[in-house]
Amino acid sequence: MHRLLLLAAMLTAVPVAWAVEDVFPGVIESPPPQYPAEEFYLGITGTVVLIMDVGLDGAVEQVFVEQSSRNRALDKAAIDAARTWRFSSAVVNGVPARGRVRIPVSFAWEPGDAEDEAMRERALTLPSRLQMPASSVELDADGTVPGYIEDPVPLEVGNVADAIAMLKARGSQRSTAGMPPGVAIYTLDGENDRTRWLVYEGAHYYAPALVRKRVAHDGRHAYLVTRVLCEAMEADVCARLDRGVQRPYRQRAVPLAPGPGR
Structure with missing residues (x-):
């Protein structure tokens, strides 16, 4: 990853x-x-x-x-x-x-060759249903794509509570050191390949909500795609989470074919 x-x-x-x-x-x-x-x-x-x-x-x-x-x-x-x-x-x-x-x-982000290669290898093993449509994302001149790319693949479960139960039963949670109360990060190897989840629960402002990321590719480049589910009682809370996740930024796109000398 x-x-x-x-x-x-x-x-x-x-x-x-x-x-x-x-x-x-x-x-x-x-x-x-x-x-x-x-x-x-x-x-x-x-x-x-x-x-x-x-x-x-x-x-x-x-x-x-x-x-x-x-x-x-x-x-x-x-x-x-x-x-x-x-x-x-x-x-x-x-x-x-x-x-x-x-x-x-x-x-800032600073990926290295090893990370690029791991991302490339994971992307190339994806089944066709987890791939993005060809040329669905525009590559900028500096080799980046939008930081937020919506994942068309549905979540594994239909609500946040079931997702948290699934992650606690089958996922791997990273250390909570330095994490705000009510925030957790999980990795899950499952039907949608390896996915990473940011979960908000308990008394956290965004709770209950989650953000799922995974590697995808469009036949040319690999990158991360994102899906959000927010069930907070107040609509403006979910709107604020969406704005935070979808803010304008760029991510590096990894070519599926390594360049010369790689």
Whole structure:
């Protein structure tokens, strides 16, 4: 299955106000943030621009969001990571001083050759009923297709409760570490090949609802397709989930025939 990887933050610290001979804080240790599991699954990407106040000892004293990623979980993950970073202290007029830096932290997909090959192999074993119509998805010049492509294959069950029961009985649940309450991710090997499910239950805002993803292809390229089922009592809740899942973004399409040298 195509794997999602976190691109390390581009740690190019920018001084806010220095004389030419002064030195601003330099990055010494910067463990990357943990990609929030729900956003990771849905393919939500973004860049958070942080302003960080650095003390005399190189520790981060305060973190401010100068530019949000427009996703609360990504912003929080970047802030939490930044608080653990260490810097060399600033130098002003030859004396160690507190400093301030600006750092962008990017969350993005970065598939590798192994992930592409695994996705290609899975796509090529799909029965015809699980394939997409030929040329049903338009490929962009950069080799991407829409991030949200609706899956025409129906869900294995007709309602969220039955789906959750099926997943708990036959599926494999990933670790819940870092997951919000009421959110779970499952993998199921079944009648529709291998599918991945994001489930909302209990008191979660979207509950009861689920998002299913699987690998498909149109005869030329493999990509992920998505199907959503929301049974929340209020229609605007389901509309909000749909907007989140269907937001404009791109995913990489994997050619079914590997290119030269692959």
